[in-house]
Amino acid sequence: AAAEKGGYDHFMLKEIMEQPNAIKSTIEPRIQNGEVVLDDFSLTDEDLRQINKIMITACGSAFYAGSVGKYVMEELCRIPVEADLASELRYRNPLVDEHTLLVVVSQSGETADTIAAMKECKARGARILAIVNVVGSTIAKLADHVIYTWAGPEIAVATTKGYTTQVAVLDMLAVYLARRLGKLDDQRNKELVEAILQFPSLIQRAIDLNPNLPALAQKYHGHNDMFFIGRNVDYAASMEGSLKLKEISYLHSEAYAAGELKHGTIALIEKDRPVIALACYEALFDKMMSNIKEVKARGAQVLAVVLEGNRQIFAEADDVIFVPRTEALFNSLPEIVPLQLFAYYVARANGCDIDKPKNLAKSVTVE
Numbered sequence: 522a523a524a525e526k527g528g529y530d531h532f533m534l535k536e537i538m539e540q541p542n543a544i545k546s547t548i549e550p551r552i553q554n555g556e557v558v559l560d561d562f563s564l565t566d567e568d569l570r571q572i573n574k575i576m577i578t579a580c581g582s583a584f585y586a587g588s589v590g591k592y593v594m595e596e597l598c599r600i601p602v603e604a605d606l607a608s609e610l611r612y613r614n615p616l617v618d619e620h621t622l623l624v625v626v627s628q629s630g631e632t633a634d635t636i637a638a639m640k641e642c643k644a645r646g647a648r649i650l651a652i653v654n655v656v657g658s659t660i661a662k663l664a665d666h667v668i669y670t671w672a673g674p675e676i677a678v679a680t681t682k683g684y685t686t687q688v689a690v691l692d693m694l695a696v697y698l699a700r701r702l703g704k705l706d707d708q709r710n711k712e713l714v715e716a717i718l719q720f721p722s723l724i725q726r727a728i729d730l731n732p733n734l735p736a737l738a739q740k741y742h743g744h745n746d747m748f749f750i751g752r753n754v755d756y757a758a759s760m761e762g763s764l765k766l767k768e769i770s771y772l773h774s775e776a777y778a779a780g781e782l783k784h785g786t787i788a789l790i791e792k793d794r795p796v797i798a799l800a801c802y803e804a805l806f807d808k809m810m811s812n813i814k815e816v817k818a819r820g821a822q823v824l825a826v827v828l829e830g831n832r833q834i835f836a837e838a839d840d841v842i843f844v845p846r847t848e849a850l851f852n853s854l855p856e857i858v859p860l861q862l863f864a865y866y867v868a869r870a871n872g873c874d875i876d877k878p879k880n881l882a883k884s885v886t887v888e
């Protein structure tokens with residue numbers, strides 16, 4: 522069993538460390554001559570003109586990957602993008618038709634609610650693009666187009682490389698569609714493609730920059746409630762960071778859009794309450810600093826997640842996690858990696874069964 526885990530104590534840690542390679546396998550074949558090329562997604566110009574809305578659907582972490590995709594795609598493509606939970610979408614008589622591109626995200630390709638949502642939208646005429654890890658799975662078979670994530674088999678119940686390869690594909694899809702829609706000039710396209718090519722080393726650096734995560738986990742693991750806050754792509758990443766912690770450490774945690782704090786959550790901030798503040802998205806850094814001050818004023822302990830080199834944060838934060846710089850819209854990718862490790866070490870400190878958390882299944886094939 523130790524050999525299967527490649528010398529690591531858990532599959533989860535092995536899979537976290539495999540992320541630079543998993544992402545490399547996922548992106549490299551799809552960048553050719555400075556352009557994102559998605560051979561598996563054969564859209565004619567006429568097909569493309571037909572699309573007036575993109576809808577992303579999934580469950581669990583795949584939904585949170587989709588939530589990152591919503592921000593990135595809408596910003597770059599300038600068409601409306603919605604992300605909706607499959608279990609909600611399927612039962613809500615959705616406004617979906619032949620002008621909708623439905624992007625279905627699933628590691629296993631077998632999640633029952635995701636399959637049902639996909640069938641519902643297919644029946645209404647939507648074009649279906651699936652982002653799937655397991656080759657030949659049900660979702661891959663039912664979709665009009667499939668872009669595989671090449672993460673390799675994922676054994677730990679809590680997804681890590683499955684999620685980050687999904688985010689990498691969604692980032693690439695955004696650039697690809699934006700380019701085809703004429704929304705990216707050569708220069709901007711070049712910058713984004715170069716940033717994508719850096720993803721494997723970016724992820725490695727996100728791991729290497731944070732050797733203090735086991736110590737941080739020792740400091741924070743005894744708390745019963747934590748809050749994650751962020752804005753824009755930081756908010757999308759915070760939802761996955763919070764889910765990781767819940768899944769494997771059984772700590773209660775909640776992710777909030779930082780601007781929503783004052784509409785309720787702030788009532789729960791008291792002395793020593795941990796708040797994990799994701800503040801990598803620089804355009805909104807000042808807004809995040811205000812939120813950090815608000816929670817600090819109520820006694821919270823702030824663990825801030827900021828870009829490498831940020832010194833301003835030391836004025837407020839109790840502890841800092843550093844994330845290497847990339848294109849602002851792609852921040853959530855390096856940002857999630859130390860949060861996966863944080864959840865891992867917290868669960869470890871609490872003696873949890875990390876690879877097989879109680880009550881959870883790797884793939885939920887019942888409704």
Ligand code: G6P
Nearest residue numbers: 581582583627628629632680882
């Ligand atoms: C389960 C897993 C999650 C996963 C979700 C969706 O709940 O425990 O890690 O995100 O299903 O699975 P899928 O295979 O569709 O990505």
